[in-house]
Amino acid sequence: MIPDELFDKIRRLEVRTRGVVENVFGGEYHSAFKGRGIEFAEVRPYQVGDDIRNIDWNVSARMDETYVKVFEEEREQTVMLCVDVSGSEDFGSQGKRKREVAAEICAVMAFSAIQNNDQVGLLLFSDKVETFVRPRKGRRHVLRCIRELYTAEPRSRGTDIQGALQHVLRILRRRSILMLVSDFFDDGYDSMLRAAAQRHDTVGVELQDPREEELPPVGLVDLTDAETGETVTLDTRNPAARQAFAERARARRERTASLLQRTGVGHVPVRTDEDALEPLIAFFRERSRRGRSR
Secondary structure (H helix, E strand, O other): OOOHHHHHHHHHHHHHHHHHHHHHHHHHHHHHHOOOOEEEEEEEEOOOOOOHHHEOHHHHHHHOOOEEEEEEEOOOOEEEEEEEOOHHHHOOOOOOOHHHHHHHHHHHHHHHHHHOOOEEEEEEEOOOEEEEEEEEOOHHHHHHHHHHHHHOOOOOOOOOHHHHHHHHHHHOOOOOEEEEEEOOOOOOOHHHHHHHHHHOEEEEEEEEOHHHOOOOOOOEEEEEOOOOOOEEEEEOOOHHHHHHHHHHHHHHHHHHHHHHHHOOOEEEEEEOOOOOOHHHHHHHHHHHHHHHHO
């Protein structure tokens, strides 16, 4: 039984995100992802202007006439939402936790997918696979996925992006849309991320909170790592200490951005103190524009 408070929260999220999908985001989703997969449809006689790379030499030899393969867009796609639920995702200094921002992003993606007649699947991970929901269609299925995002109680607080991607790559047989939603507080997953990008249309949504990047001068502060439990005390009145903290955060963000770019993964930074959907919409609009200009 879902508590009334959680039910109301999920219902409000559905109403808000479905409105965004119907009025703004749905078209951006379709433009960004249409035609990502193609399948063989038929062969027909060659016509002037056809791409010679599509000539079916076997059929042409049998028929004593040049034939070309005809392909069509795969209408049905699978969207796999791969979401980090490690300890650091429970942090939020602006009245909204990173995990809640992740739920909002996933809701928009999921409702966009089912509006486009695509399937949606969900994988929640920490340093182990916490929850897996097989891809399906329909509003009730999407609401189940959103409920899992809100109600999941991870068994572990660590992060293992490599392990999560390995699990996804074993499951997804056909090329799919893979949304990796995380703060990317992890290392050693470079090769697996590259493998995911080669096999699937992969987008990394990086969750950020301003208090993980900059500290106010409020005196002695105990900083506890949400994943390891390690605590350090920092004198935030010391400008050098605040600067060192900010520089480490900046270096981490730059490493993540560089890694996603090198491996061919789309990058959408999303902050807890800003509109969660604007960066996603901007990313897909730019992606659609690049697709049209090819």
